[in-house]
Amino acid sequence: MTQNSVPGMEASAVSILKRAVELDNNSRFQEAIVCYQEGIQLLLDVLKAVKDESKKTHYREKIKCYMERAEQIKSHLVQEKEVGKYHEQIKIAEDATGFSYETLFKPYISQVLTEVWVQDPYIRYTHQLYNFLRFCEMLLKGPCKVKNIHLLTSKDDGENSFQQASALTELKQSLQTHGVMLDIQFSSTIHDREIRFNNGWIVKIGRGLDYFKKPKARFQKCLLFRFAIGYWDYDLRQCQETTVDIFHTKHTKTI
Structure with a gap:
C-alpha cells in the first residue's frame, strides 16, 4: 500500500x-x-x-x-x-436496502456449519424459487462446508405446479455436482418461516426469504427487470418491511 x-x-x-x-x-x-x-x-x-x-x-x-x-x-x-438465551432482532424498514442474503446471514455462517433446514411455505413462484437458489448460492460461497440442505415448503397445486417441481429438481441436481444434497419435503399445513443452522443459529424472518421488492424499472411492462439496479445485486434491492429474529441454542432440533 x-x-x-x-x-x-x-x-x-x-x-x-x-x-x-x-x-x-x-x-x-x-x-x-x-x-x-x-x-x-x-x-x-x-x-x-x-x-x-x-x-x-x-x-x-x-x-x-x-x-x-x-x-x-x-x-x-x-x-x-x-445459557441458550441469545436473541437479536433486526427490523428491516420499508424500501430499505443493504439486506442481501450475504449481508444478513454472513455473521451466522461459520466453518463448522454443514447442515441447513429451511422452512418456508412460499417457495412456489418464479421469483421465490430464484430467492431460494440465491440462498443456496450464498451458502456455497461462504466459509462453511454445507453438505445437506433441507427444504420444507408447500406444494403448488395450481398452474405453477410443473414449474415448481422442475425448478427444484434442477436445483437438486445442480447442488449434487457441488457435493451438496438437497432434501425436499412438502406440507399443506405449514405457515411459519424459519431457517436453522447446525452450528446453533436459528433465524426467523417474518416474510421468509421473500422480503425483496421487484427492482424499479422505467418500463413497467418489462417482465424480468433485468436491466434495473437491484436485479442481480440484492444489497441494492429495496425490501418490504419485516422483522428478523436470531436465536442461538446448543440444542438445535431439526425440522
Whole structure:
C-alpha cells in the first residue's frame, strides 16, 4: 500500500467502524463484531503504511480500543450462547436496502456449519424459487462446508405446479455436482418461516426469504427487470418491511 492510498483506506475504516458502533449501540452484536473486525484490519493496514510516529500512536490507541470492545462483545455472546438465551432482532424498514442474503446471514455462517433446514411455505413462484437458489448460492460461497440442505415448503397445486417441481429438481441436481444434497419435503399445513443452522443459529424472518421488492424499472411492462439496479445485486434491492429474529441454542432440533 502506497502513501497515496492511505487517506482512502482510512476513510473506509472510519466508515466501517462508525457502522460497528451503531450496530453495537443497537445491540446487534453479531453484526457489530463483523464490522469491528473489518475496520480494525483496515486500520492495521494503514498503520503499516504511515511513517509519522504521532499518527502511528493514534492508530495503535484506536485499534486497541476497538479490539477490546470486540472482545467484550465476543465474551458476552459466548455467555449468552452457553445459557441458550441469545436473541437479536433486526427490523428491516420499508424500501430499505443493504439486506442481501450475504449481508444478513454472513455473521451466522461459520466453518463448522454443514447442515441447513429451511422452512418456508412460499417457495412456489418464479421469483421465490430464484430467492431460494440465491440462498443456496450464498451458502456455497461462504466459509462453511454445507453438505445437506433441507427444504420444507408447500406444494403448488395450481398452474405453477410443473414449474415448481422442475425448478427444484434442477436445483437438486445442480447442488449434487457441488457435493451438496438437497432434501425436499412438502406440507399443506405449514405457515411459519424459519431457517436453522447446525452450528446453533436459528433465524426467523417474518416474510421468509421473500422480503425483496421487484427492482424499479422505467418500463413497467418489462417482465424480468433485468436491466434495473437491484436485479442481480440484492444489497441494492429495496425490501418490504419485516422483522428478523436470531436465536442461538446448543440444542438445535431439526425440522
